[in-house]
Amino acid sequence: MKKSFLGRISIIFLLIFTFILPVGQSISASSNQSIQYRTHVQDIGWTNPVSEGEVSGTTGLARRMEAIAIDSSLPIEYQVHVQNKGWLPWVKNGEVAGTTGQALRMEAIKIQVKDSSADIEYRVHVQDKGWLPWVKNGEVAGTTGQSLRVEAIQIRLIPKQTGFAGIVAGSQTAQKTNQIITVVASGASAKVTFWEKGNNGLWNEVFSTNGYVGSQGVAQASESSLRTPKGAYSLGFAFGTGGNPGTSLSYRQITNNSWWVSDVNNNLYNTWQESSSGFANSEHLADYPVQYKYAVVINYNTTNPVKGAGSAFFLHVSNGRPTAGCVAIPENYMLQTLQKLKSGAYIINVTSQQEVANY
Numbered sequence: 001m002k003k004s005f006l007g008r009i010s011i012i013f014l015l016i017f018t019f020i021l022p023v024g025q026s027i028s029a030s031s032n033q034s035i036q037y038r039t040h041v042q043d044i045g046w047t048n049p050v051s052e053g054e055v056s057g058t059t060g061l062a063r064r065m066e067a068i069a070i071d072s073s074l075p076i077e078y079q080v081h082v083q084n085k086g087w088l089p090w091v092k093n094g095e096v097a098g099t100t101g102q103a104l105r106m107e108a109i110k111i112q113v114k115d116s117s118a119d120i121e122y123r124v125h126v127q128d129k130g131w132l133p134w135v136k137n138g139e140v141a142g143t144t145g146q147s148l149r150v151e152a153i154q155i156r157l158i159p160k161q162t163g164f165a166g167i168v169a170g171s172q173t174a175q176k177t178n179q180i181i182t183v184v185a186s187g188a189s190a191k192v193t194f195w196e197k198g199n200n201g202l203w204n205e206v207f208s209t210n211g212y213v214g215s216q217g218v219a220q221a222s223e224s225s226l227r228t229p230k231g232a233y234s235l236g237f238a239f240g241t242g243g244n245p246g247t248s249l250s251y252r253q254i255t256n257n258s259w260w261v262s263d264v265n266n267n268l269y270n271t272w273q274e275s276s277s278g279f280a281n282s283e284h285l286a287d288y289p290v291q292y293k294y295a296v297v298i299n300y301n302t303t304n305p306v307k308g309a310g311s312a313f314f315l316h317v318s319n320g321r322p323t324a325g326c327v328a329i330p331e332n333y334m335l336q337t338l339q340k341l342k343s344g345a346y347i348i349n350v351t352s353q354q355e356v357a358n359y
Contacts, residue, residue, distance in 0.1 A: 014072040033073055033118050033157045039352045040100050042065035050078050053199075057152030064105035064149035067098030074115040074157065081108035081144050105149035108142030118157045121201055125152035134201075135175075158201035167356050168195050171202045171348070173232045179345035181235075181315065181337070183211070184353055185218040185228065188322035192329050195336060206340065211329040221300065221310035223264055228325050229300045229313060232348045232359035236297035238338050239272075247338040254292060258285040262311040265344050270301055270311035283312050291316045291326075294334040296348055298327070315347060 036049045039056045042063040050056045057065050070078055071094040071176040079090045080097045083104040091097045098106050113120040121136040127148040135141045136158075142150050161169045164182075173180055177222075183190050190213045193207040213228040214221075221229035237250040244251040252258075257276050260283040261268040268279075278284065285292055295316035301309045310325065315337070318328035327349065329337070348359050 011254075033158050033159060035070065035072040035074075035076075035120075037070040037153070037155050039065050039069075039153065040096075040098065042064055042103075052137075052188065053154050053156040053201075055125075055152050055154055056148070057125065059152050061151075061273060062127070063151060064127075065098075065151060065153065066104060066106060067096050067100050068106070068153065069094060069096050069108065070111065070155065072113070072157065074113050074118060076111060076113050076120065077166055078109060078111040078326075080106050081140075082106055083149075086144075106142070107146075107148060108140050108144050109148060109150070109153070110138050110140055111155065112138040113157070116160065116161050117156055118124070119157055119201075120155065122153060122155040124150045124154075126150055133175075156201055161202060164193075164353050164356075165195070165203050165205065166314065167353055170355050171359055173346050173348060173359050174203065177234075177344050177346050180341060181339075181345070181347040182353075182356055183213065183218070183228070183347060183349045184269065185213045185325050185349070185351050186338060187217055188212055188215050189214060190218075190327065192327065192333075194333075194340070196340070207332045207336065209329050211327060212318055212322045213327055213349070214325040221313070223262065223308045223310055225310070226287075226322075226324050228323070228327060229298075229310060230268075230349050230351075231300075232346055234299045235315070235341065235345045235347055236299045238296045238341070239285075239292065240294050240338075241286070241292055242313050245294060245335055247341060249296065249343060251340055255287045255288050259283065260312040261287060264307040269307050269316050270305040290319050293317050294338050295333065296338065296341065311359070 004030050028191050036051045038047050038049045040046050047175050066176045076091045077092055080099055081087050081351050111120050111122050119136050121134050122141050123134045124141045125131050175301045182193045190211045192211040197203050214226045216226040217232050218228045221227045239252040240249045241254050257274045259279050261271055262353040263281040294313045298313040300313045315327045317331045348356055
């Protein structure tokens with residue numbers, strides 16, 4: 001009877017586990033990745049441990065961080081830059097980096113994970129600067145040579161992403177922004193994908209759609225070519241034929257006097273201008289009501305523009321054909337793009353997914 005009872009129990013647990021973990025789904029190694037950290041703060045001492053992106057330290061109290069201890073399920077190393085001492089030696093999981101009882105401020109930190117399954121990202125709150133951008137894998141967070149205290153820190157482990165998402169996550173552009181539009185062209189056709197970095201540090205696909213680039217493809221652009229400029233560029237202000245469609249970007253409405261100057265002999269080259277008399281060899285924006293219903297500027301050759309290097313490059317609504325150098329996607333996706341884009345987003349124009357890693 002006992003053997004029969006245990007057999008029934010085993011079957012029940014097997015059925016429960018089958019429903020909890022669907023066929024084909026495995027437990028990821030990342031489920032075992034964890035990190036905790038605590039900091040020694042002026043007038044407070046050691047704080048309670050926090051984990052996975054939570055804030056340790058203080059903000060708004062003008063109190064210096066003096067030391068830190070980090071413990072993780074993965075092997076990690078870290079070193080800190082301390083007032084009057086400079087960079088201290090690297091320490092490992094759970095060990096103290098910094099000083100206590102000496103009234104010396106921490107000024108910067110570097111953290112690296114010795115495991116290929118994850119990245120480690122971190123940022124610090126610095127005196128007079130506030131929160132600095134996230135850095136990762138041994139990069140410096142904080143300042144040196146400025147006599148500024150670190151006041152708080154956030155640290156998180158990010159499982160390594162694979163596939164195209166992993167390529168995007170590993171790009172240099174991903175360190176500058178939380179939003180990237182990738183344009184992978186084959187001739188004049190392209191796969192256009194909107195990526196966004198989540199609060200967990202992972203890059204997620206918002207949408208992917210077919211689109212068009214210049215009729216001569218993606219390569220080095222010029223005023224005389226029909227090529228889309230290759231590389232990574234920030235996205236500028238939005239514009240369109242009607243009112244603001246709900247974008248948080250700076251927005252300009254096209255009028256009958258709106259021109260984009262493409263005349264290589266004009267000192268206003270590659271800028272938007274309003275003029276009732278117009279400009280020679282330039283683009284009258286109101287002549288393209290379909291394409292420019294929704295659009296955003298690609299910041300190629302917009303800072304100190306080089307005459308002849310190319311002008312008027314935008315991400316805009318597609319009319320179903322290749323462009324003269326812009327990137328074009330269906331109207332519904334272009335509207336979604338404007339409504340989701342935030343200042344600081346980038347676009348990367350390439351001819352293969354692997355090339356994204358170069359930017």
